[in-house]
Amino acid sequence: MAVLAGVLMWIAFRDVNLQRLLEEIRSARVFWIGLSIIFSVVAFVSRAYRWKLLIDPLGYDTSFRKATYSLMTGYLANLVFPRLGEVTRCATLSKSDKIPFDQLIGTVILERVLDFLCLLVIILFTAIVEAQRLSDFMLTKILSPIRDKIAGITGAPLFWILLVILIVAVFLFIRARKNSGSHAALFTKLNDLVTGVIKGLKSIRTIQKPGQFIFHTILIWVLYYYTAYICFFSLDSTQDLSWQAAMLVLVAGGLGMSVPVQGGFGAYHLLVMEGLALYGVDRGHGLSFATLVHSTQVILVILMGGLSLLLLVPSKKSSPDENIGSDTVKNP
Numbered sequence: 001m002a003v004l005a006g007v008l009m010w011i012a013f014r015d016v017n018l019q020r021l022l023e024e025i026r027s028a029r030v031f032w033i034g035l036s037i038i039f040s041v042v043a044f045v046s047r048a049y050r051w052k053l054l055i056d057p058l059g060y061d062t063s064f065r066k067a068t069y070s071l072m073t074g075y076l077a078n079l080v081f082p083r084l085g086e087v088t089r090c091a092t093l094s095k096s097d098k099i100p101f102d103q104l105i106g107t108v109i110l111e112r113v114l115d116f117l118c119l120l121v122i123i124l125f126t127a128i129v130e131a132q133r134l135s136d137f138m139l140t141k142i143l144s145p146i147r148d149k150i151a152g153i154t155g156a157p158l159f160w161i162l163l164v165i166l167i168v169a170v171f172l173f174i175r176a177r178k179n180s181g182s183h184a185a186l187f188t189k190l191n192d193l194v195t196g197v198i199k200g201l202k203s204i205r206t207i208q209k210p211g212q213f214i215f216h217t218i219l220i221w222v223l224y225y226y227t228a229y230i231c232f233f234s235l236d237s238t239q240d241l242s243w244q245a246a247m248l249v250l251v252a253g254g255l256g257m258s259v260p261v262q263g264g265f266g267a268y269h270l271l272v273m274e275g276l277a278l279y280g281v282d283r284g285h286g287l288s289f290a291t292l293v294h295s296t297q298v299i300l301v302i303l304m305g306g307l308s309l310l311l312l313v314p315s316k317k318s319s320p321d322e323n324i325g326s327d328t329v330k331n332p
Contacts, residue, residue, distance in 0.1 A: 008259075008266020012273065016284050024235065024288040025295075032234040033296060036227050040300055043223035047071060050216040054107040057206040058199065060099045067093065069308035076305025079298065082260040086112075092312060106200015118221050119254045126247045133248060133278045225250050231293050237285035238276070248275045253293075263301075268294050 048068035055062055074089030090104035127134050207213055229246035232238040252275035256268035269290045276286035 002262060005261035005265040005267075008261065008270060010266075012266055012269040012287060012290075016287055020284065021288050021291065024237070024285065025292050027236075028234040028292055030234075032230050033292070036230045036234075036293075037296060037300060039223050039227045039230065040297060041304070043220055043227065044068070044072065044075075044304065046216045046219050046223065050213060050220070051107065051111065053207055053209055053213045053216070054110060054200075054203045055093075055099065055104070056208055057203040058099065058103050058107075060097060062093060062097045062099060066096055066312070069312045070096070072301070072305045072308035073312065075301045076309065079263045079301065079305075082262055096312060102195075102197050103200040103203075106197040107203055108200075109197065110201050110204055114217060118217065119251075122221065122247070122254070123251055126244075126251050130244050130248055134251070137248065137252065137275055137278060221250075224254075228253060228293060231289065231296075234292065235285070235289055237281060238289050241276075241279055241281070245276070245279045248278065251275070263298055264294065 045068060048071045049064060051071060052062065052064050052067040055067065070089040070093040073092050074085035074087075076085070077088035078085035086105070086108045090101055090108060093099060094101040094104055123134070204213075225246060228249045229243060232241050232246065249272055252271040253264075253268055256271040257264040259267035261267055269287060272290035272293070273283055273286035276289060277283055281289075
């Protein structure tokens with residue numbers, strides 16, 4: 001994944017005057033960047049609170065503070081390996097508050113499904129207000145490259161050879177497990193894991209504060225939007241862009257962050273740059289904007305994630321009496 005991120009970064013920056021880019025970023029208006037950072041911090045906190053609302057129905061006590069620390073530690077882990085953050089934040093909170101890991105995974109899967117649905121709604125709304133631009137962006141920058149990539153992969157003989165090898169390997173693995181007599185234990189473990197994940201997914205059915213959950217789900221994406229829109233005013237090249245342009249940036253940025261690379265490196269830069277190009281923004285200026293927003297977020301995640309990791313250490317070393325108080329099950 002690091003190789004892919006490196007390739008995407010090279011594609012984004014290969015024809016850009018780096019000196020001009022750095023000068024433009026250095027001339028950015030600090031006030032608007034600072035305001036954007038505040039919106040980002042509130043979004044992180046809102047996401048942590050929404051996660052806690054999903055955890056509460058599981059019957060385990062956890063504090064909003066620990067949920068926030070675990071979430072930020074997960075974001076930090078995503079900079080090391082894509083999607084590692086989801087596992088990391090669940091493992092961290094599971095260890096500190098003795099909440100079953102599989103159930104926490106279920107709540108995170110539920111979060112990701114909700115985020116995907118929210119992004120779809122935003123794409124549909126953007127399609128209404130910016131039909132032509134979004135159509136051009138999706139066809140030329142998203143769908144066509146994916147189609148060409150899939151066609152190139154499936155058309156290669158190596159793809160089919162590897163697919164046959166994979167099927168044979170899975171068959172031999174299952175047969176070996178069955179002959180060894182350990183398949184029953186494996187099935188039991190898988191069944192327990194699936195049961196726990198399903199319990200986490202079902203937590204939304206018994207959520208205690210549905211109004212707050214809906215409010216924070218909407219608030220998170222509103223804050224994401226304003227994080228990008230406010231940054232428009234930090235650069236001369238983007239300060240006159242419309243609110244519709246910010247909607248397209250939100251879509252492009254959301255898709256960029258969904259690409260399986262560390263922290264969206266390269267993918268975010270390319271898609272946001274190409275999205276702004278539809279509004280007449282020079283690709284060099286568009287890349288300056290994308291780099292400014294992305295770098296600000298990465299620095300913020302490193303600072304908050306690193307601090308959260310340090311603050312979680314004392315809770316793991318707390319006394320047995322403290323653990324009894326914090327790990328009490330609400331509904332045994």
